[in-house]
Amino acid sequence: MATMATRRLAAALTLLLVAACYTTAARQLKQDAPSSAAYVLGFGGSPARGAFVSAIARAGCALEDFTAEAGIATSVCPIGHLHKVSSCPSPGFPELGVNLVTKDVVFTTPGDDNGKPKPHDSDSSDDRAAAAAGASTDSSVVAGSTPPPKFFTGPITDTSALNDPFWRRQWAPKAIGAPAAWAKGINGRCVRVGLVDFVFGPPHNDLKNKYDFSVSKGFGNVDWTYNSPDPAGTYTAGIVGAEANNSDSVVGVAYGSTLIGASVSDEISGLNTMRLSKIAQGIIYAAKRKDEGGAGVDLIHANFPTDNIIDRTNEAQMTESGAFSNAVAVLNKAISFANRNGVLVVVPVGHVPYPTSGIDLTYQKANFTALCENANVLCVGAYGATGICKGTCVGNNYFCNVPKDIAGANYSQLHPQSNYGRSVDVAGPAGNPLNYPAPCWGTNAIFSTGRYNIRIVTGVPFTAAPHAAALAALYIQKAAMDKGILESELCNPARTRTIVSPGQIKTAIKRGAVMPPGNAGEMRKYFGSGLINVPNTLGL
Template identity: 30%
Template sequence: MLKSSTTLRSFSLLSLGLVLLAGCSKEDIRVAEPQNSLSSAATANSETVVRRSQHYIILSSTDQLPADLASQTQAANGTLTEQLPGAGLALATSSDPDFAAKAGRITGVRSVIHDFSYQGYNPEAARGVEAVQDADNTNPASTGDNDRFFPLQWGHTAIQAPEAWNTGARGQGALVAVLDGGFDLTHPDLKANIVGAESFVTGEKAQFVGSGFSHGTHTAGTIAAVDNNIGVVGVAPDAKLLLVKVLRDGGSGSFSWMIQGIYYAVSKQADVINMSLGAAIPRNSKFRDDNGTPNDTSDDTWVNETKEIQELLVAISKATTYATKNGVTVIASAGNDANNGQRDQDLMHIPSGATSVISISATGPLGWALNPSTTLDRVASYTNYGTSDVTFAAPGGDSEYPGNEIVTVAGVRQYAFAFDMVFSCTSLGRYSWSAGTSMAGPHAAGVAALIVGKNGGQMDPTQVRATMRASADDLGKPGRDPFYGYGRVNAYRAVTQPAN
């Protein structure tokens, strides 16, 4: 039976890929359309990155916090809410507008800055076309895997994941922390691999609420969906998942939640952190201040906080460096602003631009459903790039195919452009297509989990990075280039070829 529904093409302002809702027997698509105007991206992010006037991040001059910080913070008219020893970070609240200046005079404190909130993705849409329902969701007998939708996972083909599995490398013994929005904790393709879930989002539990697209569920599925003959399969299907909610179900969050999530993942001895999230923030711009009323924008003011934004990157870098020093390989999406970081260095991306972070750009085919032999390594139209901004590339998908042909692949009948995106899990036990560097990061995180699993767990991040570099397919210009970094990750070579 064919039935129409509304399909929307819109892209997140930041680094989160957003798209399609799909059930086992029908698909309602939301297709991402890249944001090609850098100036509009910068303007939009200046508006959506908001200073939290009563929430602060305290940065120590070292990795350790000053002694008796709680009482000294109180003396500065603030309340210490969280101490993160080893990372040299702490969180505080205060209604005193002079708190940052007062607390900044505490011996051993490098700086005191406001926390900032940001909008990760916009669940609403801008451009509509018709979607077509699934006619016959059957899995062809010739498929190389028994999971129902495995033939739609072209990304696994691109990075040679099945070949890696055939060597026995499936991620067993690796723990991947997924820092994202809410998760479907009961999804049949995820629940057997979930070993823990935690939320740092005020008023929201880790469980995704609602029937819409679940970004966190999608990324987790690409990394480690169970090989259970049901739906999709992850790059590292035997790895375990630690699901950490640092964004609201609606896509917004604060950087302090990100910091807490990183610290928590370290405390749970995660081997890999995947952050398919972030904000592209102008270094020199004005930002809104919420004046202590985050749910009421009527009295917001505009402030110029260039120094605070620069220190915000330092704060995130202290957290990511702490994670790396404690044996965690940190991976983040490069962002969807189509920004050349070498040319326009004013727009910095957090957290992919932080210290020790492996930054992932996106690749994807154009018209794959019509021509399965087409290249899977085309640079995605939206991906951020720049030689110093990209470490590796991975499949993120794209929706640039211009036609509206309806085709059938592995029994799934849908628009051809949908099949160029990444297929994974979403809310209510369902599945969806999505495109973005958010979808590329999990492919790379899955490869990292395969490497760690092969090593028996607890592998030094520098060794993981070296193995990924030695095994990546060097596409584009020889050596590190602006689009592929050191190359597109390759799962098979990563578990069969030693690092140089």
């Protein structure tokens, strides 16, 4: 009898506590009428959408997005309300397995001013003339259409015969040994590369045949082709998969791959911003199979203006109570979903604005949380190149006037803005801004596609990771060939399975990396297993 009475008393107290929580919340809604905000919830198990909608509604909120497979949902509530309600024994919340509630943090593209080397068009007259000789000027793209199936995917046995006018300026594909794979017909043919980035802009002529427009999309308040003045997605897309041998601009490392753009940008007062929930949705959508409503990619390159690190001291990234948000925990759930779907996620280690030096993330864990701490990602650091030009420079003293010395260059230098630490897996080539704007700076820069069909040269560290993502695409094609998978299956637009596991790709890239000369401990801290190397990774 005593036990029964105790249980009844406990139940009554629980009901009183629930009533108190909801009365307080209702009073807040009625009296204070605060503005609404979005919140991201993480949960385990497989709750039904209807049950989630009901529980969220009882909490005074509205469900905005729900992905049961990834365990992530987004709701809109009065500011601070969901945190109060989720701390109560809310009917339905425990049964739904909700274990994470955080503000839908808004990230803003960091400003990199003070004269840093920014992406811009080549000012070399001979390059302009070469580009004008064969480049198409038709920039029309039919939204939602399927991209033309015909672009060059054949082998390149003689790179001197390439007619892409800026190929001769591209040192990075040569430094990682990409031509060795191209000569054997390994160029990422039919591998689907998802690019989760903040915005892409109107497709560049060198890319518009490469996108799968039927599944590329935007998740923010602007379309993925929104005409941003700083379309980082276009920079990374060109490095990964710009069309080859089409008399236009540059050659992508995986020029045979198919690209899928997933923009996660909002445009607010002229600034490119991102909501945490939209970044997670972009990753989930890209990794979801096509027969389930996703883009069906084989790998993802994820680049965010947050530089893939969360600053614990940034008040804008905190919850209303002043606590550090669980933004990285949310993104890790999205990455885990991609991993379970057989999709490798490649991320930059991040960087700091010029001229600040990069952060040692190993010893800054109290202040920063990085996506690179997730074992399911391939974390890519950045190295610069020095000593490529052994002669004079032309084009306003900008470009090397003699053939580049790729074999004799020094690649042991960490990009000065790049972060580093034990979480770095490998490093890729990036521009070296140390001597900007001194003579020959353009020789050490990375060339890619830019806004309005221009060719850009840039010295920013995030250009390293797209080279590693392209290497992953080459590896996937090579693995398919080794397994005897027919091209008809690999290239089937309706393909619903990936070819090789994310862990296998990551292991191969790390094993194939080459450690540059220098202090071994320092090189490991900067570059992880070493600098990415195409022939070693593919076993050529």
